[in-house]
Amino acid sequence: MPDNWGFVVAAYGLAAVVLAGYWRRLVRRERELTALDARRRSRS
Amino acid sequence: MTYARRAWIVLWKDVVTERRSKETLNALFFFALLLLFVFQFTLGGDRERLGAALPGLLWLGFILSGILGLGRTFLAERENDCLEGLLLSPGDKSAIYLGKVAGNVALMLTVEAMLLALFALFFNVDVAGALPPLAGVMVLGTVGFAAIGTLFAAMTAHVRARELLFPVLLLPVQVPILLACVKATEAVLLGEPLSAVAHWLKLLAAADVIFVVAGVLTFDAILEG
Amino acid sequence: MTRGLGWVAAVLLMGGLLMAFGVAPREVTQGNVQRIMYLHVPSVWVAYLAFVVVFVASIAYLANRSGAADRLAHASAEVGVIFTGLTIATGAIWGKPTWGTWWTWDARLTSVAVLFVIYLGYLLLRGMIEDPERGARYAAVLGIVGALDMPLIHFSVYWWRTLHQPPSLLKPGSATMPPIILAALLVNFVAFSVLYVYFVAKRVRLLRREQEAFA
Numbered sequence: 001m002p003d004n005w006g007f008v009v010a011a012y013g014l015a016a017v018v019l020a021g022y023w024r025r026l027v028r029r030e031r032e033l034t035a036l037d038a039r040r041r042s043r044s
Numbered sequence: 045m046t047y048a049r050r051a052w053i054v055l056w057k058d059v060v061t062e063r064r065s066k067e068t069l070n071a072l073f074f075f076a077l078l079l080l081f082v083f084q085f086t087l088g089g090d091r092e093r094l095g096a097a098l099p100g101l102l103w104l105g106f107i108l109s110g111i112l113g114l115g116r117t118f119l120a121e122r123e124n125d126c127l128e129g130l131l132l133s134p135g136d137k138s139a140i141y142l143g144k145v146a147g148n149v150a151l152m153l154t155v156e157a158m159l160l161a162l163f164a165l166f167f168n169v170d171v172a173g174a175l176p177p178l179a180g181v182m183v184l185g186t187v188g189f190a191a192i193g194t195l196f197a198a199m200t201a202h203v204r205a206r207e208l209l210f211p212v213l214l215l216p217v218q219v220p221i222l223l224a225c226v227k228a229t230e231a232v233l234l235g236e237p238l239s240a241v242a243h244w245l246k247l248l249a250a251a252d253v254i255f256v257v258a259g260v261l262t263f264d265a266i267l268e269g
Numbered sequence: 270m271t272r273g274l275g276w277v278a279a280v281l282l283m284g285g286l287l288m289a290f291g292v293a294p295r296e297v298t299q300g301n302v303q304r305i306m307y308l309h310v311p312s313v314w315v316a317y318l319a320f321v322v323v324f325v326a327s328i329a330y331l332a333n334r335s336g337a338a339d340r341l342a343h344a345s346a347e348v349g350v351i352f353t354g355l356t357i358a359t360g361a362i363w364g365k366p367t368w369g370t371w372w373t374w375d376a377r378l379t380s381v382a383v384l385f386v387i388y389l390g391y392l393l394l395r396g397m398i399e400d401p402e403r404g405a406r407y408a409a410v411l412g413i414v415g416a417l418d419m420p421l422i423h424f425s426v427y428w429w430r431t432l433h434q435p436p437s438l439l440k441p442g443s444a445t446m447p448p449i450i451l452a453a454l455l456v457n458f459v460a461f462s463v464l465y466v467y468f469v470a471k472r473v474r475l476l477r478r479e480q481e482a483f484a
Contacts, residue, residue, distance in 0.1 A: 003295075003300045003301040003302065004300065004301065004302045004366040005301060007302055007305070007362050007363070007365060007366050008301055008302060008304050008305055010362050011305045011308055011309075011358075011359045011362040011363065012286075012305075012308060014355075014358055014359070014362070015308050015312075015355055015359065018351065018354070018355055018358075019351075019355075019464070022348075022351055022468070023468070026468070026471050026472060026475060029475055030471075030474075030475055030478070033475070033478045033479065033482055036482055037482065192414065195410065195414070199394075199407045199410065199411070202398070202403070203394075203397050203398060204397070205397060209390075209393065209394065209397055212390050212393065213390045213393075213394060213411065215386075216383055216386040216387045216390060217387060217414060217415065217418050219383050219422060219425065219426075220418065220421035220422050220424070220425035220426075221421075223425040223426065223428075223429045224425055227428075227429065243428060244428070247421065247424060247425055247428075250421065251421050254417050254421070255414070255417075258413060258414055258417055262331065262409075262410045262413060262414075265331050265406050265409065265410060266406065266407065266410060268406070
């Protein structure tokens with residue numbers, strides 16, 4: 001049976017993109033909230 | 045008032061209003077008729093092909109008309125602002141749920157019977173011989189369908205895009221019931237005994253019990269505000 | 270604490286990769302494509318774990334109406350949907366060279382796909398209801414119903430693909446795996462589980478801060 005390395009790379013690459021993408025989304029949202037907090041505190 | 049009596053009153057109210065207006069039933073009957081046209085036009089006149097797809101088409105028809113019918117479960121209460129009145133009634137709210145489920149089962153079974161007759165008429169299928177076991181499968185499937193459908197109809201009654209959200213939530217949860225019904229109907233129409241599909245019937249019965257109990261236990265949480 | 274968990278997850282994932290590509294041997298019958306399994310099987314495990322957590326948290330929410338249980342259910346459903354999607358995608362990528370097709374209505378593929386749409390609907394429902402308290406209640410009901418549906422889906426889909434009653438209840442025992450492959454799989458199981466806990470912890474904290482910020 002051929003090795004089909006291309007499929008292996010595609011699967012792991014996709015997983016890396018999805019998981020890293022979700023992680024980045026969480027981090028970015030958290031940073032936005034922190035910025036919002038800081039803005040509110042400086043205003044009051 | 046006892047629990048059963050309160051469920052009965054909810055059912056009776058719905059039956060009486062439906063018998064007077066025949067609003068839902070007439071429209072659903074017409075819709076079922078149109079479905080037959082659509083099946084015929086999309087699948088062509090090939091009788092063998094239609095015959096092979098018959099169990100699937102039958103349940104497709106039941107499910108599509110069921111979605112339209114069940115989606116209206118709490119419409120009358122919502123439009124006339126009677127939901128609050130229903131909520132204020134004393135005692136366990138799940139009686140309302142059971143009454144609504146019973147009403148929906150009755151409505152769906154009526155539509156299903158009509159659809160079955162239309163199928164037999166237009167597609168020239170002989171259902172008379174298989175009628176008793178087929179009726180059993182239909183009742184088992186419809187109870188589970190209505191149990192979840194009523195619960196989700198109450199849930200989506202307040203959502204703006206409810207006619208969209210209702211089928212989107214309902215259909216995936218119904219997959220086991222749908223599979224069991226289609227497989228059992230297939231066997232019954234082929235003239236096999238019910239014992240050949242006993243595992244499907246057990247699954248349907250289990251689904252009915254699980255969903256009705258889940259509905260009774262969680263309905264309070266849906267209605268409270 | 271969450272940050273430490275993130276580092277543990279990252280290190281474990283690295284270890285999992287090392288096991289999958291460095292230590293585990295090339296599988297005899299399938300070739301190197303089998304290495305996708307070290308990604309696919311832990312994903313499926315995390316997906317089921319996530320939906321069981323949604324179930325328990327939903328019951329807890331309906332019982333004592335604690336915001337924490339609701340946030341846990343919401344976060345777990347979201348992470349679960351991501352891992353379910355990952356399972357389906359990696360399964361398709363594995364299936365193409367092995368079975369010659371991206372998708373087949375195989376029993377296990379189908380049940381995972383049904384779960385995927387149920388919990389996508391769950392997230393859709395959450396997004397469509399403006400009142401957060403009502404959204405939490407409805408989502409809890411859906412979380413419970415969806416979990417109760419899981420065994421029904423499992424059996425119905427299994428019987429649907431195998432024409433007659435299956436010999437054993439759950440699934441026929443697979444061939445025993447060589448211990449080295451099992452070890453590689455185990456490391457990835459642990460890594461993905463820690464990653465799940467990390468994601469959920471982060472998402473729960475984010476949900477709490479969102480609720481505080483927009484209260």
